[in-house]
Amino acid sequence: MMTDLTATVITFNEEDNIRDCLQSLQWVPHIVVVDSGSTDRTVEIAKEFTEHVYVTDWPGHIQQKNRAIDFAPTDWILSLDADERVTPELRREVQELLSSEPRSAGFSMPRLTWHLGRWIRHGGWYPDRKIRLFDRRKARWAGVNPHDHIELDGKASALAGEILHYSYRDLHQHIDRVDFFTSIAARENDVRGQRGHLFGMFFRAPWKFIRMYLFKKGWKDGFAGFILASIAAFSVFLKYACLWERRTLRRRGIDPDSMPRHHRGPEWRAPRRPPEVTEANL
Structure with a gap:
């Protein structure tokens, strides 16, 4: 049947x-x-x-x-x-x-x-x-x-x-998606209390390039393989950089989710009024 x-x-x-x-x-x-x-x-x-x-x-x-x-x-x-x-x-x-x-x-x-x-x-x-x-x-x-x-x-x-x-129309859309999704990943990791953002930026990001381009033979896709390995490494770096940014803002008394965002994807929402700048959070 x-x-x-x-x-x-x-x-x-x-x-x-x-x-x-x-x-x-x-x-x-x-x-x-x-x-x-x-x-x-x-x-x-x-x-x-x-x-x-x-x-x-x-x-x-x-x-x-x-x-x-x-x-x-x-x-x-x-x-x-x-x-x-x-x-x-x-x-x-x-x-x-x-x-x-x-x-x-x-x-x-x-x-x-x-x-x-x-x-x-x-x-x-x-x-x-x-x-x-x-x-x-x-x-x-x-x-x-x-x-x-x-x-x-x-x-x-x-x-x-x-x-x-057919994931990306062009490189511009690829970079835009990286920006969008690393912000989501950073927020999720922040909520889960993940540590090691400095290790991620200094070691995980370059290792991503080496792994993709050399060990996984990205070089066989020509210069496109080099570009994709570079973007992937930058994506890892940006994810941990965004995690660092969120925690830095919170230490200064700023809600990281209140900051304006340029994305208009399904996760976007109108930002709340940004906090006033005072000597305490300079």
Whole structure:
């Protein structure tokens, strides 16, 4: 008997991506889209493909993805991001797999990313396996925002078909995302009481470059590999620098979450009135 399946996608201002994403999922019996208040045509486009479109608040990446699978009418889930596509090979593999009762509670697949005008196959960017097909009765999104992963009750089996990932439009968007996500990561680490920000800036950041470019053979992707390893090292540095900044502000009596932010992503909120400058906090 064919196992029923729902594809879930979370969105925020993804009008440039959502159509291609959902077109690659049209073979799935049910599609659920959970949007966090897009101001562009994302919701309008999503409704062309499914009636199961929900507009909600933004509780965080992990919480929103769990909300999406809770909205699903089936237990088996195929979870995709808006900038991802299912290849025909992966589609056929999943359909064949679900033609009977699946042998595992979850399945991973390689993810191939297009960036800087080429497919990135080294530096830790590939195969970049992700568990995206799973039984929600035995799986849940977990991790530390914004870095989510599936926590599975059991061992995942491997599929050969790929997910195609169009993560960044250009370098400008890549840097903007680094800025955005390092701020989220710094806040999460601050709440958890993580220490070692100086060690992170001085040692973890350069090690990230060495590991990606040399040990994971990022150099095989040409100059693109060098650029990506450099950005990754800067991302690690910035994450720990933001953690240091938050704690420095708090020691001066300033709430770090009250400072103005330039981001307009789903985590952005209007800043509260900044504190007055006095001799005590100079």
